[in-house]
Amino acid sequence: MLPKQTGERYLLSSSPHAHARRTVSSLMLDVLVALLPAFCCAVYFFGRRALFLAGTCIAACLVTEALCRLAMKRENTIGDLSAVLTGLLLALNLPPDLPLWMAAVGGVFAIGICKQAFGGLGYNPFNPALAARAFMLISFTGPMTTWTASAWQISAGGMDAATTATPLAFIKKGAEGFDWSQAALLKDLFFGNVNGCLGETSALALLIGACYLLCRRTITWHIPFAFIGTVFLFAMVEGGVPPLVHVLSGGVVLGACFMATDYVTSPITAKGKLIFGCGCGLVTMLIRTAPTGAYPEGVSFSILIMNAITPLINRYTQPKVFGK
Amino acid sequence: MTAILTATLVIAAVGALAALALAVADRYLAVREDPRIGLVTAALPGANCGGCGFAGCGDYARALVAGTAAPGACAPGGDAANSEIAKILGVAAEATERRVALVKCCGTRSEAIRVGDYNGICDCAAAAATAGGDKGCRYGCLGYGACANVCPKHAIRIEDGLAIVDKRLCVGCGKCVSVCPRRLIELVPASATIHVLCNNPVRGPEVTKVCGVGCIGCRLCEKNSGGKEAGHFTFNGFLAHVNYENPPADATLVAKCPRKCIKEDPHFEAGV
Amino acid sequence: MKTVKAQFGFRGGIHPQYHKDLTADLPIERLPLPRTLAVSMSQHLGAPAKCLVKKGDAVAKGQLIGERNGFISAPVHAPAAGTVTAVEPRQGPTGGWADAVVIETAEDPSGAPVLMPPLDWKTASREELLARVNDAGICGMGGAGFPSAVKLAPPPDKHCEYLILNGAECEPYLTGDCRTMIERADRIRLGVEIMRKILAGPAVRIAVEANKLASIAALEKAFADIEGNVEIVVLPTLYPQGSEKHQIYACTKRLVPPGALPISVGCVVENVGTVAALADAVENGVPLTERVTTVSGDGVARPCNVLAPVGTSYADLVAFAGGEKDGVRKVISGGPMMGFNVPSLQIATTKTTSGLLLFTAASVFQYSSSPCINCGSCVRACPMQLNPAYISRAVEANDIAMAEGFGVMNCLECGACSFSCPAYRDVTQFCRRAKASIRAKAAAKAAKK
Structure with missing residues (x-):
């Protein structure tokens, strides 16, 4: 039988007992916020395509992350926002007219193969978004290198x-x-x-x-x-x-x-x-x-x-x- | 036709050259090893547990053949391995009993109080160094699994804040004994069945304040097992300890212990 | 005497929230004598003192109750008159257990204290002064508790060129040294003069962090007419400015090699509170039996600076500070960066208890760590320029030898790495763990020989 506990139970931890209160997710959020101007520009220049591509990539990354963690029986880590960041970065590295399904494949590859297969955030040797981009460049060479003129006409002479x-x-x-x-x-x-x-x-x-x-x-x-x-x-x-x-x-x-x-x-x-x-x-x-x-x-x-x-x-x- | 001939000749030449190189290497670069090393290594169980104090079975075998180590240090191999090694080396074998690890604590989370909520790295030594550990009893098992982490046979698991040894898997290498910051793991003869599962030598009132199943040194076990003369128990302060030279076999001692800290084959899996 | 800005900064360090305003302007208050005191025999670095009393003995204030026991050790004195009710192992602030003399203080505390004869430092010999420092049980009051008598007697082949007074007090919340410098600047000056004599006239540097303007002003006033090479060095407010090695660098640009003591570069560093206690011991013959402790944090009703006898239970200190508020989750003995958590308030103060902090659930929480993301925050924060990220990963993988290769033995355990880790990894604890097992291994090796 458990003896009667006297007094309150305090937290016991090793020093330090103070923290800067910066977390992995706050760092990731910082980068997301910093990417906002670029993303807004993308929307401005390429219209809805940019929104669709980013949405597809982020959704693919989040779903893959959640499923991988579930399969590995580890705690869910979509809250650390790193998957969102990978998705957004991947989208920003794609040509505007890429079919959405290809973007989704890229997102799955980025998280599933380039990140979670190595153990998740902290263990991946390659930048997941870039590795996925390289993968897509090889797999979908045509669409990945087809560019359309942006909304604005190029004003520099001789570049027709x-x-x-x-x-x-x-x-x-x-x-x-x-x-x-x-x-x-x-x-x-x-x-x-x-x-x-x-x-x-x-x-x-x-x-x-x-x-x-x-x-x-x-x-x-x-x-x-x-x-x-x-x-x-x-x-x-x-x-x-x-x-x-x-x-x-x-x-x-x-x-x-x-x-x-x-x-x-x-x-x-x-x-x-x-x-x-x-x-x-x-x-x-x-x-x-x-x-x-x-x-x-x-x-x-x-x-x-x-x-x-x-x-x-x-x-x-x-x-x-x-x-x- | 010439093409086939050339190919055959080239390959034959390469083969001949390689054979020559191998022959030369065997002649001049060969490392002469005492054949007994292989025999001794084969006689050892191959657990590579390090319990003998050497870096694996091969290392121990070399030391044995070189005469810098004595047979009998291999706990996993037991008598069988030791006598075989002794035969190979031509020395007399001493019989040893198989020993297994015993965690001398039964203060689970529902039996022993915790004085704080530990927040830090999951390691017993680290927890013990943080405010003296979160367990009320400063002699008891902390349950952060330092022993389980070093066990080469995965024979230890943590259940309800307590380390539990699987007798069938334990090879008695003693790694857990040295890693435990509370020093409460002991190697005991595998044949012994009655154990005192407590490591707290302080006075009764101090023990009952922190643990529901701690030994208070009432000596009832000694009395019930034939008194001091029978010599089944020894005492360290207010803590009973089974004399493993002469262990008790009477299972009724278990029920008679007022503190319920004497157990029969306690942490071991059933059906051994 | 002049006041100068520190010329040599160090890389790394952090800027925690200091919260010193809670107590920095509050004068030191004397605690009414508690009913019981539990005086530990292990209040200093090194071997515990040998207990000289037993249960039932009557002790007088200032009476020697624990004898120096080894080269690095210090004697212990009774902080008040009373009766010894027990000599038993008690848990100390660091979590370790050591014998403590439990004294029930006398109803009438006015009984004549046992004092050592006052010494005139000007006429006393160096040996006499040193013996007094030893007999009075003076040890470093900054935290480590290194016996001062050992520090002030450098080996014959070493000469002390700089005496550095540590008034940095870089730990958040703590203001005991800050108040001591304001209220007892004259005692600090006397202590400096005595120590100068013991150390054969070194230059003196008083290192104070820039956020303690009142302390600097008080010191300037007290030291205005002192002769010789004395400077107040104003350090930038940066944690861990109070580290011995970094202070020596800031004051003299000398680097203490890894594993060496400050005397190897001709420096002796002593905490300001210790210096004041030393002055009392020499001039008035008073042994070290009381100290200033800052009781603060959002869990106490009335944060304050308390002058309390050594051996006062934390519960008494908290009661004096208006009691604890509801929902206290963490009790820290010392500062929040390097202090120790204690499991209850039934712990007694020692000569090194600089602070007692109580925090509620609003400011502390249970965290869980995630894998290292290699962000380098700890590398930038580490004042020793180690790689805490790699050390922690090595220890996590149980590779102590690799951690040693990364220089973990140089770690100050200042906590800057854990403080800045976004993954909430227990980096400092990993380092501490590695250091402990390397030391244990070395000790086992030495024992084998």
């Missing part, structure tokens, strides 16, 4: 040929004689009046979100700075298209600020993050400029490749103990 291609495809084709340094082009790239994936059109919207994340200290400056800086430097040295065009076109800003900074798959120390960012920038530019390569854009692959060597970077960039 590019109305149904992205600026990067245009670069890859080798647009001789095209005036890359004209201000109108940079303006289009900055505000988003170009073709591309849902989320990569407007650099401005992405940068607003990135600033929010930096202010909230959700991410640190290291990876975006190193990534974009390397792209800029590489383009400058390479001497073809102006560096700013390279930085603003395609997924560099989206990738550098929102995809490469994914906690789980990027290095943990500041030094490691710098190396990681530089690596991403370098691989991106190699893919973009290699004359033998078929892909006009390399952000996704560069981040995935760097994800793969993140453990290695972590291993060699352990912090040095204070006093040593």
Whole structure:
């Protein structure tokens, strides 16, 4: 028989007994909020398609997450919002006219294969949204590389040929004689009046979100700075298209600020993050400029490749103990 | 025709070269190992539990053959393995009894009080270091499974805040004994059936305050088993302990214990 | 004497909510003598004192009741006159059990205290002063309780160049040191002069966090005309600024190597409260038997700074602070970052009890942790520049050797990692766990030899 309990039972835990009260879900929410401007731009430029695609991806991710956890007999983790974030990021990496069922397949692949198969959030070696995008690029090559002109007509002169291609495809084709340094082009790239994936059109919207994340200290400056800086430097040295065009076109800003900074798959120390960012920038530019390569854009692959060597970077960039 | 011939010749040449390399390697790179090591390893049970103090059965076998270890340290193998090893090594075997782990606590959540709600990593040592543990009795089983985690045979499980050993699976390696922060696991002869399941040596009133089934040292068990001369029990403070050199066999002791902390084959699975 | 801003900051650290305003402006109040005191024999770091009294003995205030027992140990004195009703193991604030002398205090507490003869520090020899520090049972009152006599007698090959007074008090809620600096600045000055003599004239640095302006002002006034190299160093408000190693760096730019003591870089660090107690011991012959404890948190009715005899039960302290409010869920002995949870209020204070905090369910809760997401918050927060994330994962996988490889033995257990972990992982506890098992392993190895 249980002896009579005297007094109240207090919580017993090891110190510290205070907490910053920041949770995984609040971090994920921060990123979601930061993606809002970009998403709004996507809706503005591509209309209902953007809403449908994002809705499909998020729903597919959430359902897959819930089912996987159920199958693994683990607690449900859809509350941590990481699946929502994966869904939204995936949608922002898809071309606007992609059939919805393909988007759903991508969402299922992202969560089921790229995340939960490894044990869930914290254990996945690759960024789930990007891995799913790579998978879709291989499986649905046609639809994944078909672009429609956005609602706005391209105002930069001489780019008529590019109305149904992205600026990067245009670069890859080798647009001789095209005036890359004209201000109108940079303006289009900055505000988003170009073709591309849902989320990569407007650099401005992405940068607003990135600033929010930096202010909230959700991410640190290291990876975006190193990534974009390397792209800029590489383009400058390479001497073809102006560096700013390279930085603003395609997924560099989206990738550098929102995809490469994914906690789980990027290095943990500041030094490691710098190396990681530089690596991403370098691989991106190699893919973009290699004359033998078929892909006009390399952000996704560069981040995935760097994800793969993140453990290695972590291993060699352990912090040095204070006093040593 | 030439093509077939060339292919045959190339393959034959590659084969010959490889055979030559292997032959050379066997001649010059071979590691001479005492054949007895293989025999001893085969005689060991292969549990790799580490209970002997070596890193696995192979390591122990090498130490045995080298003469730096004595046979008899293998608990899982028991007498059979030990006598066989002794035969291989040509030394005399000493008979040992199979020993199994016994968790000397029966204070389940419904019998022993908890003084707090522990919130932290699920490990007994960590819980014990947090305000002295959440169990009212500072000698009792915390139930956070440090023993279960190190058990190589998965013979320990946690039920109702208490570690329970499955006698059939336990190989007596003793890993749980050393990992328990309360030091309340003991290796006892597998044949012993009557056990005192308490580890709290303090005075009766202190024990009854925190546990409904703690030993208070009333010595009724000693009295009922033929008195001090019979020597079935020893006492440490106010705690009875079965003398496993001379264990009692009288099952009526169980019912006679006023604190219900003497149990017959207590934590063990039925049907052993 | 001058006041300077700390030149050398450290990387890492956190900004918890301090809540010092609850008690920072409240003067220290003296607790009416409690009816019973349970004086532990293990109030300091090192070997517990050897008990000199038994049940039924009458003790006088200030009487030696526990003898120094080993090189790193300190004596214990009776905080009040009374009768010993028991000598029994009692649970201490850290959760460990140690022998305690239970004293029922006399009805008439005015009986003559047993004091040591006052010493004139100017004429007394260094050895005499050191012996007094030892006899008075002075030990670090900041938390660790390292015996001061050991600290003040560095090995002959080491010379103390800097005496650093730790007035950082970086733990949230605690204001005892802050109030001591305001109310007893002159005693601190006297203590500094005595310690300077014992340590053969080192430079003095008084490290205070920038959020204690009143303390800094009081110290400036008290130390205005002191001679020699004395500076008040204003540290940025950052947790864990009170860490010995980080304070030494902030004041002298010297780095204490991993595993070494401050004296290895010519520094001695002592808490301000300890220095004041040391002055009392030398000038008035009063042993260390009382200390200031901050009773605070949202679970007490009237937060306050209490001067209470060592051995006062937490229940008495809480009663003095207006009693506990409804729904107290957590009781902490010490500060919220490094303090210990206690299971009940039937625990007695020691020389190191800097705070007693009661929290209701509104501010503490039961949490569950999720897997590490590699966010690096802990790496950025760690003042020792360790990788708490990797250490915690290694310990979780039971790989203590790997944790050791990541330098877990350098961990201060300051709690900055757990504080900032969004996954609510018990990172600090994992580190503590690893350290304990590495120490146990080393001890077992030493015992084998």
